Amino acid sequence: MLEKTLGLLFYLKKPKEYTGGSVLIYLRITVDGVQKEVSTKRFCEPEKWSSKANRAIGNKEEVKKLNAYLDLLQNQAYDARTHLIDRGKVVTAQAIKNIISGEDQRQWMLLTLFRKHNQQLEGMIGNGVAKGTHINFETAYKHVANFLKAEYKADDINILSLDLEFIKKFYHWLRMEKKLNRNSALKNIANMKKIVLDCVDNGWLLGDPFAKFDMNRDEVNTIYLTKEEVQRIANKELRTSRLSRVRDLFIFSCFTGLSFIDMKQLKRSEVSIAANGELRISKNRQKTGTAAVIPLLPIAKGILQKYAYDEHCIITDMLLPVLSNQKYNSYLKEIAERCDIEIELCSKIARNTFATTITLANNVPMETISKMMGHKSLRQTQHYAKVLAIKVNEDMAELNRKLQDSDFFANSPILSEDAGPVEFEPTQNRLKNTHSVHKG
Numbered sequence: 001m002l003e004k005t006l007g008l009l010f011y012l013k014k015p016k017e018y019t020g021g022s023v024l025i026y027l028r029i030t031v032d033g034v035q036k037e038v039s040t041k042r043f044c045e046p047e048k049w050s051s052k053a054n055r056a057i058g059n060k061e062e063v064k065k066l067n068a069y070l071d072l073l074q075n076q077a078y079d080a081r082t083h084l085i086d087r088g089k090v091v092t093a094q095a096i097k098n099i100i101s102g103e104d105q106r107q108w109m110l111l112t113l114f115r116k117h118n119q120q121l122e123g124m125i126g127n128g129v130a131k132g133t134h135i136n137f138e139t140a141y142k143h144v145a146n147f148l149k150a151e152y153k154a155d156d157i158n159i160l161s162l163d164l165e166f167i168k169k170f171y172h173w174l175r176m177e178k179k180l181n182r183n184s185a186l187k188n189i190a191n192m193k194k195i196v197l198d199c200v201d202n203g204w205l206l207g208d209p210f211a212k213f214d215m216n217r218d219e220v221n222t223i224y225l226t227k228e229e230v231q232r233i234a235n236k237e238l239r240t241s242r243l244s245r246v247r248d249l250f251i252f253s254c255f256t257g258l259s260f261i262d263m264k265q266l267k268r269s270e271v272s273i274a275a276n277g278e279l280r281i282s283k284n285r286q287k288t289g290t291a292a293v294i295p296l297l298p299i300a301k302g303i304l305q306k307y308a309y310d311e312h313c314i315i316t317d318m319l320l321p322v323l324s325n326q327k328y329n330s331y332l333k334e335i336a337e338r339c340d341i342e343i344e345l346c347s348k349i350a351r352n353t354f355a356t357t358i359t360l361a362n363n364v365p366m367e368t369i370s371k372m373m374g375h376k377s378l379r380q381t382q383h384y385a386k387v388l389a390i391k392v393n394e395d396m397a398e399l400n401r402k403l404q405d406s407d408f409f410a411n412s413p414i415l416s417e418d419a420g421p422v423e424f425e426p427t428q429n430r431l432k433n434t435h436s437v438h439k440g
Contacts, residue, residue, distance in 0.1 A: 140191035253350035260347035292374030
């Protein structure tokens with residue numbers, strides 16, 4: 001960056017129709033010929049001012065204090081230029097004035113910056129930003145605003161006031177006052193952190209106040225249905241059309257992995273014929289905007305065909321007769337009772353079931369599942385692999401069968417003939433030999 005010439009001049013600015021007395025001292029900032037003025041909020045009598053030295057004249061204590069303050073202001077102007085250069089900013093008279101007058105800091109208000117961020121985010125919906133993302137940031141904004149009013153009796157707060165104590169108080173307030181679980185509370189704090197880190201990147205904050213705050217979330221237990229439970233729901237005879245339709249939608253989601261909102265918004269134009277002649281769904285997820293490609297299994301195709309001429313679907317130009325989320329989940333609870341399903345059914349469980357029971361348990365590669373579910377990264381999909389203990393049992397049972405068929409280790413001397421059968425003793429959580437207990 002080219003060096004900018006900086007000129008600083010303190011002078012007295014007499015008001016119109018001046019008749020005498022003390023006059024305000026101003027600082028004129030000049031950068032490459034462009035001038036800006038800022039009041040020092042200090043006064044001096046003209047006869048006690050040296051235009052040559054740009055300082056007050058005299059040896060009295062108040063004069064020394066005044067000149068010391070002007071020296072400090074001058075140094076702040078030079079520091080402001082250095083600050084702008086170090087951060088790659090354009091050095092202008094206005095920029096230096098904003099820094100030394102505190103105007104920059106008045107603009108660095110948390111909710112002001114938060115609101116500006118959310119407005120920009122809203123303008124990008126459908127262009128790399130999902131509507132749900134904007135809603136989440138708006139929710140976090142409201143929580144911060146309510147927290148400031150409740151705890152600080154303030155409508156906003158300067159980002160320079162943010163510290164670890166503020167963040168801990170906010171977390172405690174979210175947990176105790178808003179009754180959020182740890183993960184939900186941390187999600188709101190993470191959205192606030194995005195605004196704060198932008199301030200760090202802009203050089204407005206020297207450090208990250210979140211650095212020592214524990215942002216690790218609790219691991220969530222993924223709930224899904226077994227294949228027997230899915231079969232039970234699919235085979236259940238439901239005499240009312242409302243339950244029958246909701247059951248069809250739930251099973252469709254189990255075999256496609258579509259979330260409730262994506263299923264509700266599924267259009268005819270989003271179902272096409274792939275190169276192999278099979279039907280598939282190609283759509284962007286509402287939540288993340290990520291593309292999902294889902295080849296349709298026979299049961300999913302059958303459900304679409306079932307509602308091909310449904311009056312509601314024709315009118316709305318949608319493929320499925322989806323109700324409101326509230327009614328959908330309410331009817332699912334009724335279906336669960338009728339099918340003797342102990343799990344409280346909801347739209348999320350269908351998506352989990354697709355990722356685990358329908359695909360992963362049937363050896364569908366992780367990368368393929370990730371693409372069908374519209375995940376942004378493979379890490380999101382790998383979460384399901386952790387919870388599928390039944391898959392581990394099935395794989396090990398298959399391995400055991402193969403080893404037995406091949407007589408692997410069948411006649412090994414490592415197995416003692418008189419060792420006796422091995423039993424599991426659950427209360428002590430150890431293996432117990434009927435002849436002796438192994439120690440060591």
